[in-house]
Amino acid sequence: MSKPFPKEFREDVVRVARGREPGVTLERIASDFGVHPITLSKWIRQADIDDGVKPGTSRSDSAELRAANRRIRLLEQENEVLRRAAAYLSQANLPKRLYPLVKELAADGVPVAVTCRVLTLARQPYYRWLAHPVTPAEALRQDRVTALTRAHREDPEFGYRLLADEAREFGFPMADRTAWRLCSDAGIMSAVQRRRRGKGTKPGPPVHDDHVQRVFAADAPNRLWLTDITEHWTGQGKLYLCAVKDVFSNRIVGYSISDRMKSRLVVDAIQSAVARRGDVAGCIIHSDRGSQFRSRKVLTVLAHHGLVGSMGRVGAAGDNAAMESFFSLLQNVLNRRAWATRDELLWIERTYHRRRRQLGLGRLTPVEYETIMKPPAALAA
Structure with missing residues (x-):
């Protein structure tokens, strides 16, 4: 394909043709400049249009039209990339690899540069993948x-x-x-919470014997509960959480939250667990030797509902390790965002009870485990 004549050359030829003397034909001028007479006629006609002498589309209008057509074609290609990518990524069982999609679009006429720009992909890795596809x-x-x-x-x-x-x-x-x-x-690592060291205060004497002896197992619901208190810093100060855990299914059966670590915090948590579980007479509830668990209010609540108190030894974290492990997990969740209301505790019901599978439960969630292992009569109740 021959190269087009330069713009300056075309303008010179048209100027000579317009200013030719009488008797000089366009064919002679075209022959002198080495162009075809029809080509020269087209140049003169286009020059008349550009100068406004004749109606038609000027060169500037043609350039703008071509640019607009290019932009329209580019937008159509970008829309096609987005449409195909949305359909490709919405398929549940399809691996989410974009390089095959780039290859398919290129086969359909969409340039690789356009696809990679829309999908924010680098072209060089794509071409490397194209030369050596993954196994x-x-x-x-x-x-x-x-x-x-x-x-x-x-x-x-x-x-x-x-x-x-x-x-x-x-x-x-x-x-x-x-x-x-x-x-x-x-580099995928679970969020790890560094445990804070205790304040070094000496707990008072136990008010209950240790009926658990680090055997955290139960053959039925409401046979063994664990309880403890954890604290969390917020923008408004400390908040305290007391939770009650059923060892049978590791389910949190009751909890309470307050800005003060008083015996009322424990009482509310136990009342919450009793209200959810119903008849719990004879159930052992195990805790550490914190003053809240040794208070008269807590002893009264235990006696009222027929609960059997149990306490571990001083300075022996393993005596309530099953509850400490839950609080460690909970703190990892709470530390990811500000915690000032009860809304964050929805994680217990939404994720811990219904999505977090546990090895000790045969890779079942606490809710699934209770549903499967509870006798039909208990479920009906």
Whole structure:
């Protein structure tokens, strides 16, 4: 294909043709400049249009029209990329890899540069992938890492075992050891809360014997409860939470929150648990030797509902380790955002009770475990 004549050359030829002497034909001028007479006629006609002598589309209008057409075509391509990407990513069982989508769009006429710009992808890695596509094993590994990352983003306090459970729910089964290796390589770590050291005060004498002896097991609901108090800093000061946990299913059956760590905090938590569980006579409720648990109000509530008190030893955190582990997990959740109301405790019902699977429960949630293990008569009640 021959190159177009320069603009200056066309203007010179048209100027000579317009100012030609009488008797000089356009064919002669065209022959002198080495162009075809029809081409020269087109140049003169376009020059008349540009000068406003004749009606028609000027060169500037044509350039603007071509630019507008290019912008329209580019917008259509961008819309097609967004439409195809939305449809591609909405498929639940399809691995979320965008490079195959870029390749499909390129085959349909959408430039790679446009697709990568809309999807915020770098073109160089795409071309490397195109030259050396990933193997099925590498693709499966990336899909598993994506599933683990997604589960970690939803619940940062989940460990690798629970993340593996969530990935299985997403359709990417893997062994716990594989999940640990992938999480380690990808830098996916559970939120870790450093425990604060105690104040060093000496607790008073126990008012109950230790009926648990670190055996945190129960063969039925409402046989063994654990309770303790934790604190959390907020913008308005400290808030205190007292929770009651049923060892049978690890379910939090009652809790209370207050800005003061008084015996009323424990009383409200026990009353909440009794109201939810009903007849709890004979149930052992185990705690540490905090003054709140040794108060007269708490002893009165225990006696009123037929609960059996139990207390661990001084300075032995393992005597109530099952409850301490729950509070450690809860603090990891609370530290992710400000906590000033009861709204944050919705995590207990929404995630801990209904989504967090536990190894001690056979990888079931507390609600699932109680539903399966409770006798029909208890469920009917």
